[in-house]
Amino acid sequence: MEREKIVKRVNEILAEEYEVDQSVIEEDANIRDVLPIDSLSIVDLVALIQSEYKLTIPMTDLPKLKTFKDLYEYIYTNLPTDTTA
């Protein structure tokens, strides 16, 4: 899948889930500064990515995902090959 498609779709689903305007989501912004994410609601981000891309982010990898760019790259790199999403 093209990286641009991932960026577009991830921004859409995160904006909807966390009730923020897509315009506030910038590649280099810190995810936790932009989205209302705490120790509980981070689970919803993992569930969203899992549902959309059939990709499970292990909790041990979460600290590595600081910016939105980190998240896009993580999905792009780890995306299962058979996904059509």
Added chain:
Amino acid sequence: MGIWSCLGTSLDEVRASLYNGKSGIVFSQERKDAGFRSALVGNVPTANLKGILSRNERQPMPEEAQYAYLATKQALEQARIDEDFLIKHDVGIIYGNDSVAEATMTALDKFRNMKSTVACGSGAIFQSMNSTITMNLACLFHLRGINLTASAACASGSQSIGLATLLIRNGLQECVVCGGAEENNMYGIASFDGIQSFSVRENEPTKASRPFDRDRDGLVPSGGAATVIVESYEHAKRRGAPILAEVLGWGFSGNGDHISTPNVIGPSQSLKTCIRDADIDLRQIKYVNAHATSTRIGDQREAEAIFSIFGDYKVPVTSTKSQTGHEMWMAGASEVIYSMLMMKNGFIAGNINFENPDEASAKLNIIPETRETRIDMFLSNSFGFGGTNSTLIIKNV
């Protein structure tokens, strides 16, 4: 007091609905298409908390907790209790609830489809516990006293008020948020429909709920939430609260009998205990808000129980379920509010659709149409599956 029901979402709206004999019952095509035997339901407005609570605050809240939040917000405002007061005082919460079906189903469907527990989402565990309302409201309103869910089937809301009254009498609490809530989605009561308990008068939704009427054919499910603030007289006086009424007595009993078919002795005992606890002459009671749900055996047994206690004293009796349908876990609390609205506004809302009595209801003084009258004291019955009975007596102030 605060209310979110099929008769309205404010005390004024509900008072007008009661007075005008309005029915809150509608036909649901969605339920029919889904396979319901009876697709009748109370038309409860959606609770939209977006813009009121943050996304993270709403995540742990199923439908019934959202209703309860709105009802409780109203009740606290009417009682003139603000956030600052709640932070500085140990206000408790005892709230009736006995199902979290849709929340549980939704989370477990996601788990099974994805074969992943993370798929349930962050709010699922809190949404799918029976104490979801007390856990959510205690956090949102900063309640630092007793935090307890009363699960007693259709007597849950009434038991919550009774339990709070006991804690206050014993000096263990000064102020408790009480009430009851009921999810109004079809999943909460699909299995209830399955045991053929609901009215199938689908061509006449507003005539379907007809407690005590000879031609009743089952109950109509509804939902929402109702909240009352119960506090000690001294506490209320000290803080200049608008005191509406006094909880004079609470009675309860168990049938110890069949799981769904009520008997007469159990409800009678609940009434007796309540009257003894209130220490009154039963002729002081000017109105009985019956539990009567519009089922053949249930209404009949309650009519016999009321007659066995009141005898020749023909106290006016109605079931507001004729207008609301059966609000189940919420009913014990909502019916206290309906009766309170009647008492404070000088009328008894008629038991709509009561056209012909049966042998048992003929012995009671059932009021079919709204009557303007003074009520100084009322009795409210709530009975539930498993034979759990609760009765409250409340006096005007």
